[in-house]
Amino acid sequence: MATVARPRVDTGSNIPEANIQLPSVETYGQVTDEIRRTLNPTKAWLAGLMVAVLALVIGIVAWMWQVYMGLGVAGYSPPVMWGVYIVTFVFWVGIGHAGTLISAILYLFRAGFRTTIYRCAEAMTVFAIMTAGLFPILHLGRPWKFFWLIPYPNWRLIWPQFKSPLVWDVFAILTYLTVSTTFLYLGLLPDFAALRDRERDPLRKRIYGVLSFGWRNSDIEWRHFARAYLFLAAFSTPLVLSVHSTVSFDFAMANTPGWHATLFAPYFVAGAIFSGIGMVFTIIIPIRRWFNLKHYVTLNHLDAAAKLCLFTALVVATAYITEFFIGWYGGNEIEHSFWYNRVFGQWWWAAWIMLTCNTILPLSLFWQKLRRNTTWLFTLSLFINLGMWFERFVIFDPSLSHEFEPWQWTRYAPTYVDWCILLGSFGWFSMWFLLFIKNFPVVAISEVKEIVPPPLRVAHAVEGIEVTGMHLAYEPETPGERD
Amino acid sequence: MEGIVGVFRELDSTVDAIEAVKKLRAGNIRVYSPAPRHELEHILNTGPSIVRRYTLIGGLLGATFGYWIPIWISDYWPLVVGGKVVPSWVPYTIISFELMVLIGSLATVLGLFIVSRIPRITMTVGYDERFSDANFGVWVECPPDRQADVKDALTKHGAVEVRGEQ
Numbered sequence: 001m002a003t004v005a006r007p008r009v010d011t012g013s014n015i016p017e018a019n020i021q022l023p024s025v026e027t028y029g030q031v032t033d034e035i036r037r038t039l040n041p042t043k044a045w046l047a048g049l050m051v052a053v054l055a056l057v058i059g060i061v062a063w064m065w066q067v068y069m070g071l072g073v074a075g076y077s078p079p080v081m082w083g084v085y086i087v088t089f090v091f092w093v094g095i096g097h098a099g100t101l102i103s104a105i106l107y108l109f110r111a112g113f114r115t116t117i118y119r120c121a122e123a124m125t126v127f128a129i130m131t132a133g134l135f136p137i138l139h140l141g142r143p144w145k146f147f148w149l150i151p152y153p154n155w156r157l158i159w160p161q162f163k164s165p166l167v168w169d170v171f172a173i174l175t176y177l178t179v180s181t182t183f184l185y186l187g188l189l190p191d192f193a194a195l196r197d198r199e200r201d202p203l204r205k206r207i208y209g210v211l212s213f214g215w216r217n218s219d220i221e222w223r224h225f226a227r228a229y230l231f232l233a234a235f236s237t238p239l240v241l242s243v244h245s246t247v248s249f250d251f252a253m254a255n256t257p258g259w260h261a262t263l264f265a266p267y268f269v270a271g272a273i274f275s276g277i278g279m280v281f282t283i284i285i286p287i288r289r290w291f292n293l294k295h296y297v298t299l300n301h302l303d304a305a306a307k308l309c310l311f312t313a314l315v316v317a318t319a320y321i322t323e324f325f326i327g328w329y330g331g332n333e334i335e336h337s338f339w340y341n342r343v344f345g346q347w348w349w350a351a352w353i354m355l356t357c358n359t360i361l362p363l364s365l366f367w368q369k370l371r372r373n374t375t376w377l378f379t380l381s382l383f384i385n386l387g388m389w390f391e392r393f394v395i396f397d398p399s400l401s402h403e404f405e406p407w408q409w410t411r412y413a414p415t416y417v418d419w420c421i422l423l424g425s426f427g428w429f430s431m432w433f434l435l436f437i438k439n440f441p442v443v444a445i446s447e448v449k450e451i452v453p454p455p456l457r458v459a460h461a462v463e464g465i466e467v468t469g470m471h472l473a474y475e476p477e478t479p480g481e482r483d
Numbered sequence: 484m485e486g487i488v489g490v491f492r493e494l495d496s497t498v499d500a501i502e503a504v505k506k507l508r509a510g511n512i513r514v515y516s517p518a519p520r521h522e523l524e525h526i527l528n529t530g531p532s533i534v535r536r537y538t539l540i541g542g543l544l545g546a547t548f549g550y551w552i553p554i555w556i557s558d559y560w561p562l563v564v565g566g567k568v569v570p571s572w573v574p575y576t577i578i579s580f581e582l583m584v585l586i587g588s589l590a591t592v593l594g595l596f597i598v599s600r601i602p603r604i605t606m607t608v609g610y611d612e613r614f615s616d617a618n619f620g621v622w623v624e625c626p627p628d629r630q631a632d633v634k635d636a637l638t639k640h641g642a643v644e645v646r647g648e649q
Contacts, residue, residue, distance in 0.1 A: 027617060028517045028518070028616065028617035029616055029617035032517075032615075032616050032617065151556075152556070153556055153559055153560060159560060159562055160556050160560065162553035162556065162557065162574065162575060162578060163571060163574045167578075168574070168577045168578065168581075171577070171578050171581040171582070172577075172581055174585075175581040175582070175584055175585040178585055178588070178589070179584060179585065179588045182588055182589065182592055183588075186592060186595075190615070193615045194517075194615040194616060196615075197612035197613075197614075197615045197616065198612075198615075198616060213596070213601045213602035213603065214601055214602055214603025214604065214605070215601060215603075216515065216603070216607075216610050216614070216615075217515050217516060217517060217614050217615050218513055218514065218515055219513065219514040219515075219516070219523055219524065219527055219529065220513070220529075220598075220599055220600075221599045221601070222516070222519040222524075223519075223524060223529055223532050224532045224533075224534050224594075224595050224598050224599045225519070225595060225599070226519055226532070227531075227532035227534045227535060227595075228532075228534045228538075228591050228592060228594065228595035231534065231535065231538045231587075231588075231591045232588055232591055232592075235584045235587055235588045235591075236584075236588075238580075238584070239584050242577075242580060242581070242584075246577060446517065446518050446519075447518075449517050449518035450518045450519065454493075454494040454520065455492055455493045455494060455617070456493050456494060456495050457493045457495055457496055457641065
């Protein structure tokens with residue numbers, strides 16, 4: 001037997017350290033109660049849901065108009081036959097990547113700050129992929145024949161070409177959606193059980209009971225759960241890198257100026273993670289404020305996530321510089337002409353929105369005060385979302401409108417149909433996310449309990465019992481903060 | 484199935500109680516906790532999870548299937564483009580990788596469900612709703628003649644409630 005005193009936590013301090021401790025969260029019961037409380041619907045939430053549905057309806061009406069009139073109303077004319085839809089498709093696929101990075105890769109790296117934000121990030125991934133998956137269908141003149149896209153031997157004289165990047169894309173996106181949904185649901189299982197056991201409404205109790213599959217928190221379940229969770233995280237990690245690499249092959253495999261580059265796969269992956277982290281800030285900062293979760297998603301957690309954002313911004317900036325340098329110095333006249341037209345010519349405004357939002361503004365995160373300023377983080381995240389949408393715009397449309405022959409040089413401008421469908425995609429994403437956060441725990445209950453010190457008898461503990469959570473060694477001299 | 488369930492508020496009490504009950508050799512022990520704790524895993528001395536076998540088999544099947552399907556379809560519909568070989572394993576590696584991840588992941592979850600014996604339609608004896616909130620639980624499956632000893636051990640080590648169930 002050994003005597004171990006509970007570590008002293010100075011909750012009054014606000015030391016800017018990216019540790020994971022939650023000094024204001026003291027008991028397991030507090031965790032269950034406070035996170036359950038976020039499930040109560042509010043008027044602000046209902047108003048937000050109505051706005052999201054309205055945006056979705058606008059998008060649906062625009063799409064129906066496009067189906068009736070044809071794709072010409074979306075501003076397409078040869079040679080620019082890919083526009084806002086492919087831009088938005090890649091944008092939403094990219095948004096999903098940070099969710100998997102935070103929930104899976106940071107889990108493997110035992111980065112404790114992920115614990116309180118990963119649920120939101122993973123849900124964001126699933127809904128972002130659901131949104132992205134709409135765009136190949138929206139892009140069809142006859143969307144009711146979308147199943148022609150699925151590659152299998154058929155009698156419709158359609159050749160299933162497994163060497164095509166577009167076919168790889170189908171497999172990559174569907175696998176990503178399935179694995180991400182499975183990963184999200186697996187993490188929710190113990191939380192459904194906690195909600196089931198605390199619920200008093202018989203109907204909701206029954207629903208949570210079905211969703212929890214009869215989970216009981218037994219030692220056998222936890223043992224296998226931990227291993228399954230680890231393997232799913234291990235599968236998701238290369239998946240994150242492969243999915244956006246595959247998306248980048250849609251372009252890099254084509255002999256088009258600005259696209260045919262070996263840089264594209266890492267460039268796309270870094271950009272995807274960067275944009276996703278931006279969206280995580282856009283989502284998590286209002287949630288921690290409106291749901292009174294500041295003592296769960298602490299400034300230390302945001303600080304650590306902001307460092308990750310800064311790092312990925314630097315990687316993206318390096319990719320831009322490399323791409324521009326090769327265009328300028330590579331000795332290929334076509335590439336040089338294209339590069340100049342993109343950065344200083346016809347598309348300068350889009351390129352400089354991209355550069356400002358994605359490389360200049362994120363440099364502010366070198367300052368710790370700004371990393372811990374939620375207003376700035378939220379504002380910056382909006383700029384990052386804008387910049388990353390424009391990054392995809394700058395990659396796709398300048399290339400298609402400035403190919404090898406001067407007769408191919410043209411202009412492209414999105415129409416009101418494009419903008420309405422883009423708005424509708426945000427409405428679709430927001431609607432699902434808002435429904436999620438009022439029906440499911442927005443912070444992982446069981447994982448937070450892992451980092452809360454367990455209840456122990458006063459001044460007594462059995463030898464070998466850790467007085468802290470599992471993720472990181474506790475350092476009593478480095479307290480967390482309360483903001 | 485009958486036995487004794489003890490409800491505990493503290494982790495160290497639970498560990499003490501499990502140690503004591505193990506010494507009694509009264510019957511199978513099942514432990515419930517609001518979050519996974521490796522202290523409990525150590526005291527129960529359980530072996531490694533066999534979920535990994537499902538993962539391995541699922542991953543291998545997925546990778547094989549991912550090569551087989553495109554090769555079969557290419558041979559079924561052999562259009563030669565640019566004089567290149569009809570079934571080409573290099574681009575098919577992408578399909579193989581994706582299906583390895585997909586089927587491996589689904590097999591992992593299937594394995595979890597099988598070895599954890601879920602979905603479970605009804606809660607089995609020995610479970611208490613407090614175990615998913617803030618309390619720990621120790622369920623000892625034992626015959627009636629051993630129940631008094633088990634009750635004593637659990638109470639002595641800090642159980643806030645001890646009851647028999649069947």
